[in-house]
Each structure stands twice: as C-alpha cells, then as structure tokens.
Amino acid sequence: MTRPDPAPPAAGTFALHKMSWPEVARARGAVELVLIPIGSTEQHGPNLGLGQDHLIAQAYCERAAERLAPRLLALPAIPWGISDHHMNFPGTMTLRPETFLDLLEDIIGSMRHHGFRRFLIVNGHGGNQALMAAAVQDLGFRLDIDFLGCVGHYTLGDTQSLQDIHGEQPGGHACEMESSHSYYLAPELVREPALARGQIDHAFMAMLRPLRKLELVWPNAMNAHTPSGALGDARRGTRAVGQRLIESSIDELAEILQALQDSPRWHGPPHGQVHAAGPE
Numbered sequence: 001m002t003r004p005d006p007a008p009p010a011a012g013t014f015a016l017h018k019m020s021w022p023e024v025a026r027a028r029g030a031v032e033l034v035l036i037p038i039g040s041t042e043q044h045g046p047n048l049g050l051g052q053d054h055l056i057a058q059a060y061c062e063r064a065a066e067r068l069a070p071r072l073l074a075l076p077a078i079p080w081g082i083s084d085h086h087m088n089f090p091g092t093m094t095l096r097p098e099t100f101l102d103l104l105e106d107i108i109g110s111m112r113h114h115g116f117r118r119f120l121i122v123n124g125h126g127g128n129q130a131l132m133a134a135a136v137q138d139l140g141f142r143l144d145i146d147f148l149g150c151v152g153h154y155t156l157g158d159t160q161s162l163q164d165i166h167g168e169q170p171g172g173h174a175c176e177m178e179s180s181h182s183y184y185l186a187p188e189l190v191r192e193p194a195l196a197r198g199q200i201d202h203a204f205m206a207m208l209r210p211l212r213k214l215e216l217v218w219p220n221a222m223n224a225h226t227p228s229g230a231l232g233d234a235r236r237g238t239r240a241v242g243q244r245l246i247e248s249s250i251d252e253l254a255e256i257l258q259a260l261q262d263s264p265r266w267h268g269p270p271h272g273q274v275h276a277a278g279p280e
C-alpha cells in the first residue's frame with residue numbers, strides 16, 4: 001500500500017501540548033504511533049530533581065518524534081507512577097495502580113476520539129514495569145484501538161556504553177546512567193555540587209541476592225538499600241554517554257516501529273478482534 005506523502009510538520013510540532021489544534025489535525029494522517037511518556041515524581045537521592053523519570057521520558061519522546069517526523073506524536077507525560085518504595089523520602093508521590101490504569105484509559109480514549117488508533121507507552125521508571133504489562137494486556141484488548149505496547153527507553157540502545165563510566169557499585173537509580181540522561185536532556189535536574197556516590201547497604205544487598213535469583217517478589221523500601229536514596233555513582237555520569245544512550249535507544253525505537261509496520265497485522269483488524277479460525 002502506498003501512503004500519501006505527508007507535508008513535513010512545522011518546527012516544534014512533535015509534542016501535542018506545544019501544538020495548536022489545526023497542527024494536530026494536519027499531523028493526524030501521518031502519525032503512525034502516539035507516544036505516551038510515563039515516569040514518576042520520586043526522590044533521586046541528593047543527585048537529581050524529583051521529576052527525573054517523567055521529564056526524561058518526555059524529552060526522549062519529543063526527541064524521538066522530532067527525529068522520526070512525522071511518524072510519531074509525543075503526548076505530555078504522566079508525571080506520577082508507582083513509587084510506594086520511595087515514600088520514605090520527602091516529596092515522593094505515588095499512584096494507586098487503579099488510578100494509573102484509569103488515567104491511561106482516559107488518555108487513550110481522548111486520543112482515540114480524535115482518530116489516533118496506535119499507542120506506545122514509553123516508560124522511564126522501573127517501578128512502573130509490572131503494572132504496564134498488566135495495562136497493555138487489559139487496555140490493549142478492551143479498548144477499541146489497533147495497537148498498544150510498552151517499552152522502557154532505558155532498556156533500548158547501546159547500554160554497553162555504560163561500562164565506560166561504571167563504578168564498582170550496582171546502579172539503576174539516581175546513578176551514573178540517570179545523571180548521564182539528565183546531562184544530555186535536562187541538565188537543570190542535575191544537582192552538581194551535591195552529587196554523591198550511593199550509600200549502599202552492602203550487607204542488605206548481599207542478603208537479597210539469593211532471594212532475587214529465586215525471583216521472589218515482595219515490597220522493598222528503597223531506604224533499606226540506600227539511606228541516601230541513590231545507587232551507583234552519579235558523579236561518573238557524562239553528557240557524552242547520555243547522548244549515546246538516548247540516541248541509540250531512539251535508533252532501536254525506529255527499528256521497533258519499522259518491524260511493526262512491516263508486520264501484516266499492522267494494517268489488519270485490531271488485535272482484540274482477531275479470532276481463531278473455525279472449521280472450514
């Protein structure tokens with residue numbers, strides 16, 4: 001099927017909340033996938049602002065939409081996520097799972113009303129992962145849309161480049177990876193004079209290791225792992241590594257989009273409406 005050649009979008013028209021309604025109407029025919037950035041508002045040690053996860057997810061989606069224009073449209077991020085495990089630190093906010101699912105349903109429903117039918121949740125916070133698997137199962141089948149998927153922007157791309165800056169401490173939160181992301185996409189979040197190595201409780205982490213191998217799931221407060229709220233060593237983050245991580249992650253996002261578009265199902269009936277064939 002040949003597609004009509006869409007007019008290129010006006011500069012800066014990659015994020016819904018920065019567009020006028022006529023710009024949204026013009027973009028509609030060319031947009032293949034609506035990106036829903038999600039993250040959290042939660043402590044990131046002394047190193048980074050509380051908005052880190054949703055502001056980076058937002059900036060990532062806008063950058064991806066700009067690079068792959070006009071095929072993607074970035075929505076405003078949902079600024080809260082599942083952050084119960086960070087609630088012992090001042091300022092952290094958390095949603096109940098049902099609130100989060102309701103928000104997603106209303107956001108997708110609004111965009112569906114305006115004619116958009118394919119959605120990708122772009123997650124910037126590990127604590128949201130389990131619920132997003134449930135959201136994709138539930139909303140992807142129940143809503144009248146053609147596609148709903150979820151991906152973590154931090155799991156795509158050249159994550160090997162982190163080895164260039166890795167210290168000896170385990171990372172994953174308020175660490176060298178996250179300060180690198182911020183140096184590249186939102187430098188105002190980096191608290192340069194306060195940057196510190198995570199105060200990891202190594203005895204506690206050693207106790208957890210065999211249980212993790214058994215894939216035991218249980219609630220686990222972050223302050224037990226690290227009284228400062230940070231892992232790794234955020235001082236080791238660099239803008240160059242952040243740029244490599246983010247841009248290579250967007251390269252893989254482009255591959256995902258291409259693979260989806262190449263699949264015969266992409267232009268077929270909505271997946272919720274596909275039934276096993278009965279006997280001939």
Ligand SMILES: [Zn+2]
Nearest residue numbers: 052053174178
């Ligand atoms: Zn984070």
